[in-house]
Every structure is written in structure tokens, then in C-alpha cells.
Amino acid sequence: MSATDTPTQRASVVLHENGTGQVAIGEELFLLSGPDARANRAEARQKVAEHAKATAQSVEMQVTESGKSLLLLVGPDGRVSRAQAKSSAPEVSSAPSAASAPSPAPAQATDENGTWTQAEAPATGPESTPVRDEIADVPRLEGLEDLVQATPDQGRGAYAKSMVAREHSEDLPRGWDFSGEEGQPVSAEPVYLDPLAFESTESPESVTVGGVGHAVPASQSSLPEPGAALDPVDSDPRWEEISARPATQGIRGRLNGLGFHFAPAPDEVQERREELQATIAGEEQIQRAEAFRKVHEREQETRRQAREREHDERDRQQRALIQTNFDDGRTITMVNVKGGAGKTTAGFLIAATLGRVRGGGVVAWDANETRGTLGFRAAKDAHERTVVDLLSNADAFGTVEGSRLPTLMRYVRQQGDDQFVVLASDKDPEAQEMVDADGFRTVHEILERFMNVIVVDTGNNERAAHFLAAIEATDQLVIPISPGADSVAAAEWTMDALAARGHEDLVRHAIVLLQDSATRPGDGAEIAARFEGKVRQILPIPYDPALDGGTEIIFDELQPSTRDAFQEATAAIAQGLAETREN
Incomplete structure (x- = not known):
């Protein structure tokens, strides 16, 4: 270059x-x-x-x-x-005259400080003589000499504008001399720009307005001091056109209305400058606001991306835990002697999360001592067989031919995309009573042959024989709690009863699910404090209107926060099951 x-x-x-x-x-x-x-x-x-x-x-x-x-x-x-340094002064002709000729540019010189100066121009010759007034019929107005100034690019007078550079090394800000840096030329120090210095093609003592012939002393022209800060108006491309517009105010404006072309007076020029300054300031404010908005949006996007990365990493870790190979079947039991505490809902959604993440091999069993609602809230199948039907035909699983997965599938209900099955309780409470302690062990043994994880939804009687049998088969205890005081108290009673029967270890490693409710508000922090130190983990479950109606549970209709909460809970359960395997 x-x-x-x-x-x-x-x-x-x-x-x-x-x-x-x-x-x-x-x-x-x-x-x-x-x-x-x-x-x-x-x-x-x-x-x-x-x-x-x-x-x-x-x-x-x-x-x-x-x-x-x-x-x-x-x-x-x-x-x-x-x-x-470069000159951008346009060549401007003087007013029409029979003997007009171009005026020579003034000589340039510098003083001992390196400041650009304008040499004295010859005072003789036709170029130094003001152009005569060619509008003879215009009355001479007193003081007109002080109102008239050079007009740019209108075929009259003289107008020139250039960017003048000067070296002034002792005032240079440090840091802009890039000499010696890799990839940069070693050069002299930078130069300062004097903002828009005007030079006249007439004598330096005066400038002439085309078509009028009245001179304005050059001393009236307000040039910026060398090294002064650049006015943004002077570097704005609009200023040249705005400042060159004919006068619209005062006597100049009135004369221009008669067909003349007078330049604006200094006050009008200053007014135009201030208007453009205000416009530039407004534009800069808009640009700053837009820049701030973009920076803010980038920051928000960065935070959003960080949250997404954090969520994705947490999801990956939780899924890895849920997909743990336990080497043998594992049983998760939902307990709370209070009805309506959310055992059935929690059991269904934990089984669904396990099924979706593990890809199958999960059964949810309604082991209520009378008649539970798990079968009602699950998806329907082509049959309505229950645990009683399975127990009545348990002998079929004693043969080689009967010990096949299709035999079990006659008694369970497929749950579609949730990739688990439901073994429902019987609608007849009296028939359900046949599932006693021995009946529970028989059914549990059959399920363990074909399923990796068994989720047991128990009833409300901690003294029932099959309830106690379920506790004996449990690897991970889950205690759902609704916000009501009665549900909290019932959970504490259940824990005390199990500990009294020698299951302190199950209680100590239990997971409490604190489920929110729209109709039973409670202080979650206060409730959690009551179980702190008594169980392994306490996890909140948000309220979800999709679960509030008591109808069939459709996993895909849950809010993302609900799905995330149950995945976190299932991962915690899986971690407990993995620890059980290691022990």
C-alpha cells in the first residue's frame, strides 16, 4: 500500500x-x-x-x-x-466577469513548531481585486459587508476546504506508534489533524462573494485552533451540503427570496451546526442504545447457552445413572400409610422414566391390600387381567413352556412409548385379599424372572401381611408426601413403624418426594427440615395440572419441569440401587 x-x-x-x-x-x-x-x-x-x-x-x-x-x-x-495530508478543496470560480481569471492558491509554509501557516499573497494583480458588483439595481445596504461571506460551489466567489495535517510529536498520545510490532511498518509518529481548515483562493486578507462584490476580512473566519478536538459536524458528510445552502433567515434570506444567492450569516450557520450536532448526538445515542441492546442480547444468549449446557450435562449424568446395569432385579417400593399422598402417581412416573431411559424391562405393580387405582390411571390394554389372575395361574410358570415372557404379557398392560408394563390390582376387594404374604412372594418371584426393575405401589395398612412382605423384598424405599400436615405426619408414622420392625437401614437410605399441590399448600422448607438427617435425600416435585384430574396419566403432557423433577428423582433412586448392588 x-x-x-x-x-x-x-x-x-x-x-x-x-x-x-x-x-x-x-x-x-x-x-x-x-x-x-x-x-x-x-x-x-x-x-x-x-x-x-x-x-x-x-x-x-x-x-x-x-x-x-x-x-x-x-x-x-x-x-x-x-x-x-491532503487537500479536498473544490475549485470554485468567481462571479461572472469579462476579465475574470483563476486566482493562484496561497503559498504554504510552516513555522518553527511545524504548524501550517498561510504565506502572504501578492497584493497586486487582478486576482486580488474584489469582483465588482454585477447587480447594479440592488440598493446598497448599510452594514451589508458584515453580512456577506463566501458561498461554496455556486459559481460565485471562492470557497475551499481541506484537511490540514501537522506533526507535533511532543503532544501525541502514547500508544499509536506501532513501530517495531510484528506485521506493522516502522514509521514516524502519527500526525494530528486540524479540523477542517478553510483556505481562500482570493487574497488572504479578504474573500469575495460571487455576484455581489463585497469582501469579508479573513480574520472573521473562525478556524479551529491547531490540535483542537474535531467537531463531529465537520467530519459528517451532510455538513458540506447543509452549510452550503443559501441563507433563509434575516436580510440574506429575504434577498434570496428575490432570486439572489447569499450565503447564510454566521448566526444561521451556527444554528445549522447546532441542529446537526443535536442530530448526530441523537444518532449516536441510538447507536449506543442499539450497541448496548446487542451486547445485552449476546450476554443473555451466552447465559442461555450456559444454562442449556448445564442442563444437557446434568441430563447426561442422570440418564447414565438410570441406565446402570444392576446385575440382578431390583425392587422399588412406594410407602406412606396416608391415602392421597401421591404414591400411585409417583410410582407410575418413576416406572415411566425408568422405561423410557432404560428401554424397557420395568413393571409397576399395584400391591394395594384392597383395590388400588394404578390400573385406572394407566393406559388400557386389550385385556383386563389383574394380579389375581396371575396368581391363580402361577403354576403355568412352573413349566419350561410357561416360563416365557409372552406368558407374563397375558396379565400385564403395555404402556406404549413409556416402555413399561402395569400389573393392576383386582376390582373385587375380596378377590384381592388372596394376595397375602405368600401370594406377594409368588408374584414377585415370577416378575423378577422377566423384569429388571419392579416398582411396587403399596396400600395404607403397614400391618397387612403383603405390605410387610413388600418391605422385605425392597431394595429402595420411596416416601411420597403431599404438603398437608396429615400426609407429613403419616409419613413419619410409617418411618417409625418400619424402623420398629428392624428396617432402620431402609428408612435411613429412603428418598422423600415432596410433591406440591394446588389445593393443599404447605411450607416446603419447613416440611423438608422435619425429614433432614432422617433420610438420604429430599427432592421437590412441582405441581402439574396434568396430574391433578385423577385421570389417565399421559407422560408427554407433563410440563418439562415435572419430567425433569422425576428424572432427577429416578436418578437418585438408581444411585441408591447401585449402592445396594455394591454392598
């Missing part, structure tokens, strides 16, 4: 004293928030270099820092060099 390359793109970098800053490239705005100014400079340079490389065009990078401005050139190869 040669020094004469003309960049086709521009970037603006603003670094604040508080350590923040921003980079504007086209319509994109990037916020800088590095640990220090050097880091912000490096990040700004990197973003502009990336843009130059992506577009294969050099970028003119205007930097504002510490109240100073400087101009750098960033090439597509990432090399950063000092931008050369």
Missing part, C-alpha cells in the same frame, strides 16, 4: 479518559472496554484491520483521544501507517 493510495472507507475511533471507547465502521458500532488505553487502541486497530482485510480496501482511521485528533491509514494487509 503506497502513501498515495486513496482509502475508499473511513472509520472513527473515540477513546475516552475513563478507559472506554467505541469504533464506528460504516453503520457498525463496537464498544471498547479493555483493561487500559493500550488494550483499547490495539482492539480498535484490530477491528479496523479486519474490516480492511475483509473488504480488500484501505481504511482511513480517524482517532480522537485526549482531546486531540489524528489520522491513520490501515491497509488490507493490516499494516498501519501515517495518513498523508
